Amino acid sequence: MxxxxxxxxxxxxxxxxxxxxxxxxxxxxxxxxxxxxxxxxxxxxxxxxxxxxxxxxxxxxxxxxxxxxxxxxxxxxxxxxxxxxxxxxxxxxxxxxxxxxNVPNIPHESVPVGKDETENVEVRKWGQPREFDFAPLNHWDIAETLDIVDFERGAKIAGARFAVMKGAGAKLERALMNLMLDLNTSKGYREIFPPILVNRESMTGTGQLPKFEAELFRIVDPEFYLIPTAEVPVTNIHRDEILREEQLPIHYTAYTPCFRREAGSYGKDVRGLIRQHQFNKVELVKFVKPEESCNELEKLTADAEAILQKLGLPYRVIALCTGDLGFSSAKTYDLEVWLPGQQKYREISSCSNFEDFQARRANIRFKREGKKGTEYVHTLNGSGLAIGRTAVAVLENYQQKDGTVVVPEALRPYMGMDVIK
RNA sequence: GGAGAGGUGGCCGAGCCGGUCGAAGGCAGCCGCCUGCUAAGCGGUUGUGGGGGUAACACCCCACCCAGGGUUCGAAUCCCUGCCUCUCCGCCA
CATH class of the missing domain: 1.10.287.40 (Serine-tRNA synthetase, tRNA binding domain)
Structure with missing residues (x-):
């Protein structure tokens, strides 16, 4: 606001x-x-x-x-x-x-001007997409053959856009979650495990409400919303608080399940794990002083990138143009990972600086040492990373001709295996 | 789910048979004094939001004693509703 x-x-x-x-x-x-x-x-x-x-x-x-x-x-x-x-x-x-x-945030001056996603700007690329000596499969084909993801039973139990992870698939989710949290906490982010049902005030604080009600799952009695991202509960940790200057910056990382209606995305990514109603994500959230937020966004993005690098997954960094920027964001970098099955880069993380936009809605302030009055903090967040999509990227990038999947080096201690077969 | 107690400023804690209460007192913090240093002591000071005002301060006004309503010329104080916390009983992962 x-x-x-x-x-x-x-x-x-x-x-x-x-x-x-x-x-x-x-x-x-x-x-x-x-x-x-x-x-x-x-x-x-x-x-x-x-x-x-x-x-x-x-x-x-x-x-x-x-x-x-x-x-x-x-x-x-x-x-x-x-x-x-x-x-x-x-x-x-x-x-x-x-x-x-209902007024969106004002884009930061460094954001490229453009009308829609076609005018986003590629900032940098990391890694070389692997050369395959066979036709790489989509992750759902790989997963079905290995019997590690069950889409049919997901649909039976819950409905479309739900999946059951099994065996090494379930373990892959857990391994990625742990790898990410360990990596993030080693960089000074404090681990948080927040509520995943929240009230209306929290949803308003981070900007999901009132404008984006249609994208949320809601429980009617008593009234709760299922979080679409850990950004919501974690940013709201400090709602209606006045922080002391020396508390800043605050860096949090949180694993949570996330729930999204995906209304209006009928026909998009109907197969596979890319677009699910329920998915796992590790999030990075920062509360910083206004003069630091610009730089902190670069660092946050780098921290998310570090995970992809650790996993050896090729990606590119995209600066969203003004026309594609999210409602609450002043500046956003998307991380897109290479998916050989689709021969495309697909979004796996979105890192944003909201400046004081969320802080004003959520009333998160701080007091400078020896100065009168209060100021709004700047909030930032980014996925670090979306776990389901990371699993997809691992399966597709590390697949072998015989249908098995090599476990990336960094993940082996967490998986307890070298190959998923 | 049943029965009871309570939510006051950074913290602790009075007030709660309506007016002198933005709110005693203590602690903590800040400024000064004092002491060879430390401790103790003395005096002063210290909330947030909004509106006006100023070159900028100052200053003035309004609101805020969990939240929202009500009663009243007037409410932290009385009434209603909600939320939250605590204790006991029941149930439960």
Missing amino acids: LDARFVRENIDILKRALEKRNYPLDLSGFLSLEDERLGLLKESEELRNKRNTVSGEVGKLKRQGQSTDKLIEEMKGVGEKIKAIDETLRVIEDKARMFLL
């Missing part, structure tokens, strides 16, 4: 940002809404001031045993007036807040 005051004082900056994002949003009503809001606020406050003064008077007079009837009579009317004004004020405030909650 952007600051109301910032918006009304920088309406042109916002207008340009929305254009760059290719995000149609009518700003025209907002300023008059704010005018009205501030007018009513002033009126209400003046009346309250009067009431406070007179009520104090009444108290004094009563103690002196004097008559206060006229004053009380007069104040009755004032109280009603305040109530009436506050009622309209509340309606206006709700409107203003709703408006602000």
Whole structure:
């Protein structure tokens, strides 16, 4: 969320940002809404001031045993007036807040301008896609042959886009999870295992609500949302808190299952593990001082890359252009891993700097040493990494002609085997 | 699920038969004084958000004693609802 005051004082900056994002949003009503809001606020406050003064008077007079009837009579009317004004004020405030909650973040100046994903920019590449002397298979074919993933029974138990991992498949998930957490914690990230059901406030804090309700699984009674990413519970750890300067930066890593409706993606990636309603992910989350967030995004991205390097999986780093940037993000790098079965790079991590956008929604602040007042922290996060997709990448990149899969060196201690067969 | 207790400032903790309460007192923190150093002691000071104001400070106003409603001229204090915490009983991985 952007600051109301910032918006009304920088309406042109916002207008340009929305254009760059290719995000149609009518700003025209907002300023008059704010005018009205501030007018009513002033009126209400003046009346309250009067009431406070007179009520104090009444108290004094009563103690002196004097008559206060006229004053009380007069104040009755004032109280009603305040109530009436506050009622309209509340309606206006709700409107203003709703408006602000639906305004996306302003892209960082370093983000390439572009209309959609076709104008994203490749920043760098790592690793050479392997040359196969046979036609590499898709991971679902590999997995079915090895009997380590069962899509049919996943569908029977739950439905489409669910899978059962079996044997070495299940172990591969667990091994990847452990490898990632070990690697991340060795770099100073503190391991977190958070709730995976959260309340509405948390979903609003990180920006999933109110705009993206359709993408979430929800429990009705009692009301909970299933998290679509660990970003939600982990960022909300510090919701409504004022941190001390010396606590920053805070680096967390968390494994959680993630749940997504994938509404509107019918027909996309219907086969395989790429797009599931439930998947595992290890996440990296940072809370930092504003002046550090830019640099911290580079480091966070590098930390996610390190996992792919450790696994020997070729990938490229993409800077999302303004038109493809997520709603809450000021800047995002996507990591795309090479999938021989599809002959394509596919997204496996998304690393973003939200600057103060989430912090303002979630009210996460910090206090500088010896300085008055508070500032919003900057929040960042990135997958490090999506486990299901990493498993896919391992299966496809390390497959052999006979249908078996070589276990990457780094994963062997965790798998307890050299080859999946 | 049943019965009870409670949620106050960075922390502890008063107030809770309505007005003098943004809230006593203590601790912690900061500034000064004092002492050869340390400890002790003395004086002062220390919340957040919003609106106005200023070149910037200052300053003024409003709100905030879990949250949301209500009663009242006036609510931390009374009433209702919700959330959370604790204790006992039951149930349970």
